[in-house]
Amino acid sequence: MDITPVFCTIIPPHVLDKVAQADDPVLAGPARRTLEYDAYQRTHRRLTTVLGAPSVALPAGPPEEKPLRSIYDAEHRQNLPGTLVRSEGSDPGQDATVNRAYAGLGATFDLFLKVYGRNSINGEGLPLDATVHFDEDYGNAFWNGEQMVFGDGDGEIFLDFTLPIDVIGHELTHGVTQYTANLTYFGQPGALNESMSDVFGSLIKQYSLGQTADQADWLIGAGLLAPRVTGVALRSMKAPGTAYDDDVLGKDPQPATMDDYVRTGRDNGGVHINSGIPNHAFYLLATELGGHAWERAGQIWYDVLTGGELGAQAQFTDFATLTVAAARARYGDGAELRAVLKAWQHVGVNSDGYTPPGPRIGGNREWIPPRRPVRPPPPASGG
Numbered sequence: 001m002d003i004t005p006v007f008c009t010i011i012p013p014h015v016l017d018k019v020a021q022a023d024d025p026v027l028a029g030p031a032r033r034t035l036e037y038d039a040y041q042r043t044h045r046r047l048t049t050v051l052g053a054p055s056v057a058l059p060a061g062p063p064e065e066k067p068l069r070s071i072y073d074a075e076h077r078q079n080l081p082g083t084l085v086r087s088e089g090s091d092p093g094q095d096a097t098v099n100r101a102y103a104g105l106g107a108t109f110d111l112f113l114k115v116y117g118r119n120s121i122n123g124e125g126l127p128l129d130a131t132v133h134f135d136e137d138y139g140n141a142f143w144n145g146e147q148m149v150f151g152d153g154d155g156e157i158f159l160d161f162t163l164p165i166d167v168i169g170h171e172l173t174h175g176v177t178q179y180t181a182n183l184t185y186f187g188q189p190g191a192l193n194e195s196m197s198d199v200f201g202s203l204i205k206q207y208s209l210g211q212t213a214d215q216a217d218w219l220i221g222a223g224l225l226a227p228r229v230t231g232v233a234l235r236s237m238k239a240p241g242t243a244y245d246d247d248v249l250g251k252d253p254q255p256a257t258m259d260d261y262v263r264t265g266r267d268n269g270g271v272h273i274n275s276g277i278p279n280h281a282f283y284l285l286a287t288e289l290g291g292h293a294w295e296r297a298g299q300i301w302y303d304v305l306t307g308g309e310l311g312a313q314a315q316f317t318d319f320a321t322l323t324v325a326a327a328r329a330r331y332g333d334g335a336e337l338r339a340v341l342k343a344w345q346h347v348g349v350n351s352d353g354y355t356p357p358g359p360r361i362g363g364n365r366e367w368i369p370p371r372r373p374v375r376p377p378p379p380a381s382g383g
Contacts, residue, residue: 005145006185007041008174008197010167010221010234011158012272016139018250019157027248030137030154037078038140065119067109068127071098074134074149081147082131097162101130101150104168107208111169111200112176115207115294116302121175128172132162141167143174156226157248163223169204170197170220181310188315190271195278199301202237203294213286213293219243237283240276256280258316258348277347278316284343289336296336300326320344320351 016038019031072082073095085098092099105128112118120126130148138151141161148171150161161167174197177183183193198220206216220243221234231244231252240254254276255261261277264270282301286293303326304310310322323344327337344351 005178006174006193007038007142007144008171008185008193009038009140009142010161010170011140012267013038014253014267014272015234015249019139019248022248027154027156030139031157033135033137034139034151037135037138038142041142041144064125065113067106067120068125069102069105069109070127070129071101071105072129072131073098074131076133076136076152078135080131080134080144080149081129082133095132097132097150097152097160100160100162100165101132101148101168104162104165105130105148105172107165108169108172108204111204111207111294115298116306118176118306121172122179126175126179130168141171143171145178148172153224153226157229159224159226161224164205164221165208166198166201166205167221167224168201170201173197173200176200177305180306181314182312183310183314184312185268185271187269187271188274189313190268191274192278192314192316192319194271194275195282196301196305198235198237198275198279199282200298203298206292207294212291213297214290216293218283235272235276235279237276237279240280254279256347277349278319281320281343281347281349284346285339288339288342296331297339299330300336300340303330316349317351320349324351 013035016031016035020028020035022028022031067088069088070084071086073085074080074082085095086093086102092102109120109128112121120128128148129146130150132150134149134151137154139153139158141148141150148168153159153161174193177193177196183189183196185193201220202216202218218238219233219236222232224234225231225244229244229249230246231249233243235252235254236243240256241252243252243254245251253262253273255274256276257280258277262270262273264273267273282297285300286297289296300323304319304322307322307326310319323340324337327340331337341351
C-alpha cells in the first residue's frame, strides 16, 4: 500500500498561536520558536513525501516479537536523531527523561502486541526510535513519519513531554495509522487520525495502570501543563471542551457532538479540535461496556483501523458505519453493537452510512455533511 508519512504534533498550532501572542516574552518566545520549527517540518515532510522519503530499514530475518528501542539525546539542538544514550535491553540511566521515553515506547509496543497481536507500529517489528531534549525550550512532541521527538517544554506553560505516557502512545499511534488506514491529515479524516491517537494513547495509559474504563480519567496529557496554567490536560475525552480555560492558552475548543462541529481552515481543518467528537463517542462506548476499555471497545476501533476498509478520505459517518459492522462481525447483535450505535447517536454521527441533508448551523460553527471515502484505483496489472 502507499504510505504518506505526515508530521503530527501533540500541541496544535492554534494553542501555540495563543501563547505566542502573550505579552510576556518569556512565554511568547519559546512558543514562536516552536511554531517556526513545526512549520518548517511540515513543509519538509510534504517535500520529502513528494520526492520520495527513504524507507526505514527493518531488522534482518523474521521479526522478533519484542521491542527494539533506541533513545537519542539531541542535547538541546535540532539535529536528529542525536546521540544514542540508551538501546534495547540496557539498564536505566540517570536521565529520567530518557528512561520515561524508553518505558513509554515499551508500553506502546506491549499494548499493540499483547492485546491486538500487532508486532510494533508497522506489524513487522519496526524499530522504535525516539529523541529527547530536542531544541531549547521546545514546546511540543511529534511523530515525523520515522521517529518520535520530545521537547523539554519551557517550564512555564508546558513541562517535559515524556511525562504523560499517553502523549508517547498518542504520537506512536500516528505511526500505526500511517501504516494502516493512512488517514489524510486534513478535515474529518485528519480528525479521525488525531482521535485514533488519543484513543490508543489513553488505552496505553489505562493498560499500563491496569485501570477499568470507570477508573480512567480519560484525559490526554495530564501532567504536561505547568502549575501556572489553569487546566488539567490538553484534551478530555469524557468532557471535550473542558480540559483548560486559561488566560494564556485560551479555552479548550473541542466539541463533544456534531451540533458544535467547528469549521475552520486552521489546524489542518480543525484536526485537533473536531477529534473531540469521535473521542467522546469512544469514551461513551467504553464506559457503557465497562471493564477494560482496551478489550471490547478498543478491539472494535482496532479492527476498523487495520481492517482495510477505512479509506484515507473517510468521514466521521464512514468510520462510524464501519465500527457498527466491526462490532457485529466480532460480537454479534449483542451489548457491544447496541453500545456502538448508542455512542454515535449521542454525538450526532450517523452510523448507517446515511448522510442527512443540509448543514446545521450553530453560532459560528457549522456541521459539514460527510462524504463517502475516496479510494485510489487498483494498480494496473502487468510487470
